[in-house]
Amino acid sequence: MPDLEPGQTHLHAGRSVLRPDLIEKVTGAAQYCVDIRRSGMLHAKIVRSRRAHARIASIDTSAARAMSGVVAVIVASDLAGLFARFGHIVPDHEILASGKVRYYGEPVAIVVADTEAAASDALDYVDVDYEDLPAVMSAEEALAPGAPLVHEEQHRRVDVDSLSPVETGADQGELRTSNVAHEATLEWGDVDSVWPVAAAVVENRMHYPMLYAYAMEPYNAVASFDEGRLEVDSTAQHPFMVRDDLARIFSLPLAAVTVRAPYLGGGYGSKSYTKVEPLAAVASWRTGRPVKLVLDVEESIYTTRADSAEVHVRSAFDDQGHILAREIDIVMDSGAYADNSPLVVAKSVNRSFGPYRVPNLRVRGRSVYTNTSPASSYRGFGAPQGVLAGETNLEQAADRLGIDSAELRRRNLVRPGEEILHGKRGIDADLPADLEMVVGALREHAPEDQSWFASAMACSASDAGAFPVSTATVRVQADGSVIVLSGSTEMGQGSRSALAQIAAEELRVELRVVTVRQSDTGATAYERTTGASRTTTLTGLALQRACQDALSKLRSMAAEVKGCSADEIAPSPAGFALPGGDTISYGEVVRSWFGAAAGEVTGIGLLRREGATAKMPPFWEIGMIGVGCRIDPATGAIAVEQLVTVGDVGFAINPQAVEAQDLGAATQGLGCALFEELLYDGPQLMNPNIVDYRVPRMRDLPGRIDAMLAERRDGVGPYGAKGSGEGALNPIAAAVATAVARVVGRWPDRVPLTPERVWRLINETGPDDTTGDRSSPREG
């Protein structure tokens, strides 16, 4: 066991220990879902809609069924008797389109065959006859008066804040009158009284693109339905929520459905909630055999994307640069099904106005159904959309007021403990201090050559959407080794290691004797989700309680077998110190109490909204970013010469892993700032592949990276930890857009800032239609 060095307060927590999952991953032994095979397994492929919006007149499957190797072709009518929809907020998502299709790429039929190749071959022989319906391909079209409806029926909703079903609205039958899937508002003070008296009113509009998270392992699942029991292995971040959807589909008890998530090849939020599991499950239910379904990249892109957004911000300031009021309107294109978009838009509302003192506020967010691919969670959800417009608005205000933008932020940022959402947890971070870290790093490394160069910063605070419903189990074995059970999924973020470190710390055992098992709804402890950066904080707290529970049981058992009182027993490494100076190890306690060389002691930890986690959000996730960008005036290409990140994480259980998360998040954010954007051309995407949808590559690595951690132990999690992993993404597009505006002298109205867009900003004169002021080029 490591020794405590001066200044260290923990044996395991806070150290960059070697993550136990890494060894499996470098040898190729790690098993991902896509690697799983079952005996007698069939393969499924999906027939997808070739229309954006159309009535399905008929489907002829006879030719496909006659093909060699094909076992079954399943269409919506074959699902009679099931609840053939899913969706954790609005159960509007059809497993297979029935009656009509709502987006190009929507599953219409499942072909099940002996081999994947045979299933693929048969796809083209399923003959679907469509009658086109007028489609709405953008939020603007969908909101126009008299627009065709994507959904005619209203489904019962779950309240995104309390997770309870909304009483109004029958599950079916009630008719919808618009394409608004969800509306969220936030208001205090009186914004309208402020505009006339303000020293400056600054208005801007920004478009945030549709994005694809591109987890490298595509969505896939293997399902076996047998004798009223369903077992599914899948790429699910939230296996327990997927289980709930599946149980409802088949009217099974939750206990009869098992969902397991092995290592995930990336998630980033995009593998949250139910995706392909119902398709594989109904295929197994119909055929009576295990069925595997693996999507390719194009299908994965059509399965889930991030909500694009049009955001309009208006802010009023006094002559000292203090914010007097902000009014923000957010319209998100959420695609054909609600999925998580109601929560995304609600979070965007909360995260759009920034961690500032805003005495008067009005925000409205609408998530709108369109005939495009369904949008749902993606890292930081809701925050990047709102922050892009909110932070560039603040920068434009700085220009207008003639105040340095860092100084403008200093004057408006909330201080530690101050609320930005009334009645919610105050900000558990020191934003002014974080700001100085970024300002300092940018100043210190400012390049000598300032031509076509500018640095910029941006910040954000996210009310973590982590509802405290977490459990953990520890099982202390007869040899003193420890099994930790958690329903949190390991998708690369290092939770397996962080949880092992917490357990080792609490139980005072060596890290190598701790094994963490995760994400099996039939065997591990319950965890609501693996999202919103919750694991370290919430699962960590549940795990601490589980360890305390195990320790108190072990202590009583030790007292019993040693014939002393529990109060006389003190903690010692991997066991207890007894009165009289002897020690007893956990293994000895277990063995002597059971009276055999066997047995185990189980500790349970339960976490809900009470005590330290009563107030929502359980923590704030901070984004504080700086960039230094140089533009090539001939091509418009942006080179990111410096990237500064501050991970305000409270306490880093594994500093190396936390820095790695920040850098990964920032790089994904840079992708969105510089090149990533899904583009529709008519009914279908024009770039649903990773050649045309360009993600950051090695050559895009920033020239200089300053990754800093701010550890002030101000979180509610173990040892003062807070969540991390999203923060660095949220403000980065705003920082890059600002740097571009500083170099070029004109404000962009959208990201990504592709070379073409930057070139046009430089070279095309004329009224800058949407972005308000045009300041003169500032060059160093």
Added chain:
Amino acid sequence: MQVSMSVNGDEVTEEIEARMLLVHFLRDQLGLTGTHWGCDTSNCGTCVVWMDGEPVKSCTVLAAMAGGHEVRTVEGLERDGELDPVQQGFMECHGLQCGFCTPGMLMTARALLDRNPSPSTDEIRQAISGQICRCTGYATIVRSIQWAASYEAAATVGSAS
């Protein structure tokens, strides 16, 4: 059709469909799932293996084309029960998170160091430029390969003295 090749030093002969790609042959036919599959369009590089010592994207090679050749995969990187220095480097420097891109990165890195034992940062970036990692932001991958290069350099000096 029948195809025979050497995989990680073992001779294998299998009955396959002519259209089968090498990546699926390794994964589905031989159960060597360390080689990953991610895009099928020769873009992500998670499927990189060696054919006769040269890194190739195994989603771009038909299994039949590999007939008679020597294929090496991530499962064949360890030597005599010891992790290869590039494997150690990725662990030491946190060169991975989800690990899905890692096998391809490791195979490319090993081939680079075999050819160029002390590559510059630019040479490392160049070597990996055809591969995608969505988790790490790449900086730690570069560091991991540098770690392996210095480890090997130290080992060479050590054995020479």
